Amino acid sequence: RKPLIPYEEIGAEKLSELIDLFYSKVAVHPDLYPIFPDDLTETARKQKQFMTQYLGGPNLFSEEHGHPMMKARHMPFPITPTRAEAWLSCMAEAMDEVELDENIRDFFFRRLVLTAKHMVNKEDDQ
Numbered sequence: 001r002k003p004l005i006p007y008e009e010i011g012a013e014k015l016s017e018l019i020d021l022f023y024s025k026v027a028v029h030p031d032l033y034p035i036f037p038d039d040l041t042e043t044a045r046k047q048k049q050f051m052t053q054y055l056g057g058p059n060l061f062s063e064e065h066g067h068p069m070m071k072a073r074h075m076p077f078p079i080t081p082t083r084a085e086a087w088l089s090c091m092a093e094a095m096d097e098v099e100l101d102e103n104i105r106d107f108f109f110r111r112l113v114l115t116a117k118h119m120v121n122k123e124d125d126q
């Protein structure tokens with residue numbers, strides 16, 4: 001089948017649902033909440049913009065914030081391998097709960113694994 005634009009296959013509404021659910025998990029994950037702001041409203045808003053363009057939709061993030069430079073934007077935060085795993089586990093749970101189409105889920109999650117690994121900027125504490 002002809003490959004389509006993942007953003008269009010998922011749809012803005014489902015993407016928004018996914019990201020809200022994801023941050024509800026981040027907010028209570030013991031490895032993650034200490035490095036995130038208490039109020040995740042603005043973080044979720046930016047993530048929706050970013051994921052939209054990451055998945056082939058309009059460049060909403062860049063239009064408001066400039067070049068994504070995601071690794072650089074994460075440098076102020078200690079992103080350890082453990083935190084990358086935790087981030088991905090919150091995302092995997094959220095993806096299961098919103099019931100993304102299996103092909104989209106596989107494609108999207110595999111890309112996020114690579115991006116999350118790329119974001120690591122610190123070793124785990126001993």
Ligand code: HEM
Binds near residue numbers: 035042047116120
């Ligand atoms: C922002 C952590 C992976 C996209 C942030 C912030 C933290 C964080 C602490 C700042 C939140 C704020 O101040 O509002 C992490 C951790 C990751 C991770 C622990 C584990 C690997 C990712 C990945 C993506 C991503 C894989 C994208 C695919 C974003 C975006 C923002 C953000 C778009 C907002 C940037 C901005 O303020 O302009 N992340 N992140 N993050 N993260 Fe991550």
